[in-house]
Amino acid sequence: MKYLLLILLVCFTSCKAQKETQLPSEQKDSGMILIAHDEYSGVAEYEAMAIRDAKSLNKFYAKINRTRKPGLPVPTLDFSKEIALVVCLGEQKGKKLPALSSNQETENEVLVSIEMVDSDEVEKDKVQYVSYPFYIYKIPHTSKTINFEKIGW
Numbered sequence: 001m002k003y004l005l006l007i008l009l010v011c012f013t014s015c016k017a018q019k020e021t022q023l024p025s026e027q028k029d030s031g032m033i034l035i036a037h038d039e040y041s042g043v044a045e046y047e048a049m050a051i052r053d054a055k056s057l058n059k060f061y062a063k064i065n066r067t068r069k070p071g072l073p074v075p076t077l078d079f080s081k082e083i084a085l086v087v088c089l090g091e092q093k094g095k096k097l098p099a100l101s102s103n104q105e106t107e108n109e110v111l112v113s114i115e116m117v118d119s120d121e122v123e124k125d126k127v128q129y130v131s132y133p134f135y136i137y138k139i140p141h142t143s144k145t146i147n148f149e150k151i152g153w
Contacts, residue, residue, distance in 0.1 A: 032085070032100050032101075036075050037134060038064070041088045041133060043064075047087075081140065082140065082141055083138070083140075084136055089135075092130070108145060112147070
């Protein structure tokens with residue numbers, strides 16, 4: 001009985017499905033921190049936006065939770081100190097991840113670049129699935145206009 005329990009324990013702790021993937025898109029040095037992501041957003045085309053208030057964030061989550069029961073929980077942010085950057089990738093085949101970086105900053109605007117990078121999990125022989133992922137990052141609050149730029153899509 002002890003050996004069976006030990007074998008089950010080893011199997012559960014070594015399961016790949018339980019390991020959390022480390023996303024290369026977490027940009028802690030630039031102040032961008034990934035706070036939420038999922039494989040289905042319900043948004044069919046690419047869309048990126050800066051959300052500066054809780055009402056807009058709740059509206060976005062209402063859109064993605066339309067077909068989910070129970071829905072995804074809305075992240076809690078202090079909008080007096082932080083802004084949410086939402087990136088909906090649209091239809092994606094396979095597993096690609098966005099890498100965000102703020103390249104240029106002027107006195108009135110911040111340019112955020114979005115580059116797609118391959119995930120470590122991609123295997124060339126496997127069938128690629130279709131998803132509509134979204135990613136939400138938080139950045140320090142700024143009153144500057146935030147513009148998004150796609151690189152290498």
